[in-house]
Amino acid sequence: MDLKNIRSYFKFSKEQSAGVFFLFVIMLVLQLGYFFVDGNSVKENGLDKQKWLAIQSEFDALKNDRSSVSYKKYSFNPNFITDYKGYKLGMSVQEIDRLLAYRKENKYVNSAKEFQNVTQISDSLLNVIAPLFKFPDWVKDKKEHKEYVDYKNKPFIKFDKKEKAVLADINKATQEDLIKVYGIGEVISKRILNMKESLGGFVSMDQMNEVWGLSPEVIDNLNSHFKIESNSSLKKIDINNASLKEISRFIYFKYPLSKEIITYRSMNGDFKNIEDLIKIKGFPVEKANIIALYLDFN
Known part of the structure; x- marks a missing residue:
């Protein structure tokens, strides 16, 4: 190839030379920009990676602590x-x-x-x-007190007259009186007194079956210490004139039953006796004899 012909390819006008120069400058700027931007991203990625590694180590530490925790098992009845x-x-x-x-x-x-x-x-x-x-503690105490006693080596004692226990009125009993009964503590005694206060007084010892937490054995102990005396101060509910609010306060009548009583009374007139109330849907028939003592049908 002729050398002169080759040189003709590299001859540029003034405008062409300026264009080539600017093109070179643009390429150089792009290369530098790519280098610096990519470098920063590498640095940022490095920092992010370090942060994630630190967080991961914290998670691992928490996981190890959690695995070493021993959960307490609570006793239950x-x-x-x-x-x-x-x-x-x-x-x-x-x-x-x-x-x-x-x-x-x-x-x-x-x-x-x-x-x-x-x-x-x-x-x-x-x-x-x-x-x-x-x-309950009273169950444990009961077992501990059931120890064998050898009466053969005990001197024979003759009782001329069996002493009869004097029963107290449970409506006059204090918390201290109730706690003296075997199997009754502070919590149970408060429940008994709260129920007595809400009713205005007990009318039957059978109502002890409605106190939550009382076992049949403890109820027997109550019956051996207390009884029901005539309660002339008992304030009865005037069932034929009492309002819905007054009736629903009675612990044996829930709000839905109280509404049924008001509706039945408005449609059928006054209640003559407890038998009229038994006709109402949802009435606790098994407690009718006790409920009747709290009501006034006059």
Whole structure:
């Protein structure tokens, strides 16, 4: 190839030379910009990575701390196991149902062995959950006091006359009087007094069955210490003139039943006796004899 012809390719006019120069400058600026921008991103990525590593280490530390935490297991009264609680303990549906059916009869289990007899759970499950059982203090005390006494070596004592216990009026009993009864503490005594105050007084010792937390054994102890005397100061409800608000305050009449009583009275006239009230839907018939003593039909 002729050298002169080659040189002709590199001959530019003034305008062409300026264009080539500016093109070169633009390419140089782009290259520098790409270098610096990419470098910054690398630095930022490096910083972000360090931050994430620090956060990850914190998560790992928290995870290790959580795995080392030992959760405290709380004791509970097995008489009040719910469906969910029984499921969490590993009981089957049938075993839970047996306990609930037993409780519906107003009966209580007072030992781990009795719990197994009622629910029919396996020995292995009983060994796991029995250490968590907590029975009332009076159950424990009752067992401790049932010690064998050898009366053969005891001197024979002859009683000429059996001393008869004097029963007090439960409507006049104080909290201190109630706590003296075996199986009743501060909480139960307050429930009894609160119920007496809301009713204006008890009319039957059978009402002790309605105090939550009283077992049949403790109720027997109450009956051996207290009785119901005539309560002339008992303020009765004028069932034929009382308002809805006044009737609904009576603990045996819930608000829906109180509305039914008002409706029945407005449509059928005054109530003559408790038999008229029994006709109302939702009336607690099993408590009619007690409720009647709190009502005035005149």
